[in-house]
Amino acid sequence: MSYFTNAKFATSAPDIRHLMADEGIEVAFAGRSNAGKSSALNALTRQKNLARTSKTPGRTQLINVFDLDEHRRLVDLPGYGFAQVPITMKKKWQIALGEYLQKRESLRGLVVLMDIRHPFKDLDQDLIHWAVDAELPVLALLTKSDKLKSGKRKQQLLMAREAALAFCGDVTVHTFSALNKQGLSEVEGVLRQWLQLDEQAGD
Template sequence: MPHLLNATFYTSAHERWDLPKHSGIEIAFSGRSNAGKSSVINTLTNRNHLAFVSKTPGRTQLINFFQLASNQFLVDLPGYGYAKVPEHVRQHWKSLLSNYLQTRTSLRGLILVMDIRHPLKPHDIQMLDWFSSTGKVIHILLTKADKLSKMRANITLQKVALFLKEFYPQCSVQLFSSITNIGVDDAMTVITEWLRIN
């Protein structure tokens, strides 16, 4: 799995026509603002500042592409669900994200990041609905698992897994912590498998 450690910034897109054209594979990362998405990307790539970690929710407003190999990319999508973002900006993100998630042919799967203390919020469900319609795979990372006791974290994991089994059977889920490295190897295994050429 060392190729994840080769990640470098490739390009950013603010509009549909800015999206790069290539024949490779993309793995997208999405999540509510402040759920820890940038920290997840930095942890998985073993880079401190590859993805910008902001103390201000809603700061990331571009689709950022990071290249792993000649035809492999990680894609950092704008965080969603932050109330203080102006309405016109929110609508732009919504249009750009839904278009990307539903029509991007190079997109292999979605890593959906949720704070384990606040999983399955309405915007998370909307994201699941948007992407589920494509039939592509989704893997959920319940981040900040170190913030809960092991027992409480596992109870939350079981509840989310049962919900997904009933409503989104193509989804898988796991615990994750960028602080204690809980679940890092498991997440890397999932991503590496998705990146393989079938």
């Protein structure tokens, strides 16, 4: 049984001022609105509806928090770059996102999800640069890997790993498919490290 099945919805907040106390450990998930973020969170937690998958990408404009235990959380950040929302709202969210990455003390790592066929678009790069500036480790997750054949998938992974070197930070790249669970154990390994799970006996 995976530890991540413990995930339970805790709260939704429009910005960091409305989040719970800044203590414990949290890991955040971010990505373009059509990158498959909700599907990845559901696959990780083995829950079908923990994160709502919408037919209209970009509907989530709140920070959604899921408790794993008393001290650890997963944070689902609003999708960006696709939603039909006003420019003023997008700018407001960009400020909130920057604030969250730079000021949230309990944040220990950022998972940036990108469609394997279109990795490292401008907004993805901005986000990773922000995280690197804040000295946060990043897991760049190339989602929907089942859409590519094995050879092409490996080629995309190698290209993405090479591109990630330019960020000059702690940026790991893995492929992932919510559909066939490819890459799930690698994701869990990184998250367990960030959440300091393996340091505690019995976890």
